[in-house]
Amino acid sequence: MQPGAAERNKGPILEVLQQYVGPGAHAGPGTLQVLEVGAGAGVHAVHFARALPHTRWQPSDVDPKALRSIAAYVEAMGVPNILPPILVDVSQGWETWGGTQPATLDLLISINMMHIAELRCTEGLFKGAGVLLKPGAVLFTYG
Numbered sequence: 001m002q003p004g005a006a007e008r009n010k011g012p013i014l015e016v017l018q019q020y021v022g023p024g025a026h027a028g029p030g031t032l033q034v035l036e037v038g039a040g041a042g043v044h045a046v047h048f049a050r051a052l053p054h055t056r057w058q059p060s061d062v063d064p065k066a067l068r069s070i071a072a073y074v075e076a077m078g079v080p081n082i083l084p085p086i087l088v089d090v091s092q093g094w095e096t097w098g099g100t101q102p103a104t105l106d107l108l109i110s111i112n113m114m115h116i117a118e119l120r121c122t123e124g125l126f127k128g129a130g131v132l133l134k135p136g137a138v139l140f141t142y143g
Helices: 003-021 043-051 064-077 119-132
Strands: 032-037 055-061 105-111 133-142
Touching (some): 003 105, 032 043
Parallel strands (some): 032 055
């Protein structure tokens, strides 16, 4: 995704995200575990993690160039609750998704991936969500 599109849609997406994982929207205290697949340049990760400091944000992408871009952008922006980006290919089984364990995620987010990726990627995203999300957690997609 082009960073320009991310800049345009990050605000409206955050407004919706806050209904699900914003302060007071989730049950219980503690840090929420988030996995973002297809994080691209990292614009959404930085914006959302900064606005949702009670999250532990794990950006990922299938493209090694994107991973380098995310790492550089996160470092430049200094957002402490973003983990180093990991390689995730959602067309592969969830077991390959950076060590994420079953029923540990509070939010699995995918923005602007499904409409450009092969169908097997969307199928993999949904299969992975079914295993990795905690009961009552949210798979959030856009685009």
